[in-house]
Amino acid sequence: MNGSQGTITRSAVSAVDELSTAFRSLYGTGYVNKNDALLCIDKLREAGGRSNRPSILRRLFDILDACGVSYERGRDDGYYESLVMSAPMPSFGEIEDKMLAAMYELYLKYPTPETYLKRIVDAHDNGGGGASLRLRILRRAVECGSFSYTTETVCDGEVKEKKVTMYGGELYLRKYLEKKLKKKPKKASEHVSLIDDDAFDVLTETSTSSEQKKPGGPYGMLQMINDLSSGQLKACGATKKALYLFAMFYDMTFATSSGIANPKTDVEDRLFSNYYTYDLLRFVSESGGAKSEYENNPMGEGINYKNYAEMTYLYFIAKSGLTAAEKIKRSDELISRLPGLQSARCAEGGESRPSPHSTKFYRDAVKHTDGDLFAEDILELGEKEFTEFLLENYDCSRATKYSSAMQTASEQRTAYREYRSLLAGLLDILRSGKDDGVSADTDSEREISEEDMKELKRSFGYGLWFADPYGAKSDETKKRLCESLKKRRGGADPDEKSVESYITLLAKANDFLTDAFSVTSPSNVTRASVIAAYYYYYNARHENDGERSPRSFADVFGEYREGLDPILRACFMRELGAKNLLDVLVVFSSYAYLNL
């Protein structure tokens, strides 16, 4: 047995370990501060000779130990008071500075979404001769063949040929190559090495309209690749579709029930868990900045097993013996045909579309997590049987004429129920100070009114502890952070641009957390919103635990895992992990909230 560990994971985890160490050393120099010690002195006086005196003394000694202050045991209250008053103990502000600086060091080491994508591309083209990531993906896409195909449709009883363009760009690239070659290329795929980064210039030309950059437009493919490679996630399922195509370009895999997931090529692990996650670094990536068609708050969805289009992509990804071009064409063809086939069938039989089964049913059709172990795995069926299964069990329609196939059946009812259950727990704490606990998989659903939501927002919604803790705008934060970093780095100035990006990131994460009470339907609940709700719930539940000894970061992380992981699992969402910066920020924020 030989251990294996991915470089990116290693770097993310080691960054978190270092942060943990940094916070531990803060404890060593006092994340408890003078106020905590003075509070103990007050309590000591109040206690007099009562039985709680030893426990208060113990707490005081812990604080003095943590701050490196030497003391004698068995002395009177006056001795301890004058000791605390005169001892050099760190102020609250100093601790804040140190924590922010430690978080910044973590941020610098975190992998961006592009890093995850690059790893997959690197494994395929061995570094791509130093070409940019987007160029390497474009070259691979061209190698894979055409993004248009001809299909047959029946119109008024007549069979007609119809040209379908999944992503436009072929014509443009042929002309681009024609200029380079000074003659018409027979096949673009034979000249991929002549395509260079200038091919993308057309996207930024003022004469190029946004219509031309849409998937069917003449630059659709270039735009899709440009977005994907720079971590710009588009809304309405466009990113998911691009990810499935990317998976086919690079021969990625998806294990059926009788197979083993290859962690290096597994779609779910490499694309959905790593790349398309709620990655805050997207906000400060190369070409960040949200426009209307991009996800404002990245959804970070996993695979939606209830969606017929996603199942079709997975079916062809898992299928062996097909080239990338065949997989791309056949999946797109089937996805296009299914709504019509289902409509015709329903019209013939006078039936309505199949009513949705539970999420478990759809997951079991592929994953067999809890259901009949030997039931048919739909990804192992022949194409005809697979199509039949989809028609019989999936809603293959589109919500509106303009919505994409990827948006069908996108409600997350279980996740919405868990989210509301957390809010109900928060309301209980708020109104009665009572907490009966929140557990996953409860069937009961409490009504949360609009008024309740407003009340929660008023009482909580304070956001991330780290964002703008000085109560000033970013200039002040930046100045203080730079000073703190300079001290930490032995006088060396930090990179101002990175510090700015870091502050932007904290502000964006903070915006998201302050907006945690705005999810109003099963369609817009996300993993991040469940985590945000848990964040407030956890803080509210533990903020009066002052008498207990201070929690270490490991304690908080452990308690989060214990409380939040079962909820995330019930929602079929990824568990808490050090690989996701939002997860780490939220846990550290709780840690700071409870300890400072």
Next chain:
Amino acid sequence: MIIKFKRRGERREECADAVFGGCRGAYSVISLADGVSMCRHAAEGADAACRAATELLLKHGGYFISSPEKRAASEALSHVLGRLRERAESAGADVSDYSSTLSCVLIDRKRKRLLCLSLGDSVVIACGRGKCRVLLSPAAHSENGEICATGTTGAENALCVKSLDASDVDSVTICSDGAWRHMFESGRIRETVRELLLSGDCAGLGDCLAAETPEDDCSFITVRLGKENIESHGRKTA
């Protein structure tokens, strides 16, 4: 019936795999451990872990099969780690010197239930109704993507566990990484291997693996449900 297969890798001085199995009343247990090659007492650790787990699950089969999955897994691992610690202490070594993967399957024939536990990169496959299903995969079972073993800190968090109805299960097989790497191709089970598993031809599977030239140790252990006697297959074990 329990069939064991163990073959030493060509470049290895000793085989660091251990396979154990036993039956007691309605309960059968199979276990496989693969010693971490860089550890000083890998083979000894694998052997001890396998023995401890098999004995415990056989002795308290009813308790483990009816306990909640997580608790069962955690208590079984804690017992195994206790045994390894005792051994390490008496030898003046560290428990991490005895690191190995560990996978076990407990079968309750009466209640038709299966409990599978796995720490590390072995694979557990169930066969029945003409199909093979992977019950536990060799995923990276830890926070940081590292394959966990018995000597890894926080191993209990990385332990995978699955409890399921065994009504339609004909056989269950645990395969070490050296074995499953030759049984699967591009993440899919090879057709010849599927046929051998479904037909219960473990001798054939052993021959098939022996025909390959794995550098790693290569072992598997199979239990066929419905038959209670243990039969050690006549493969040459290294």
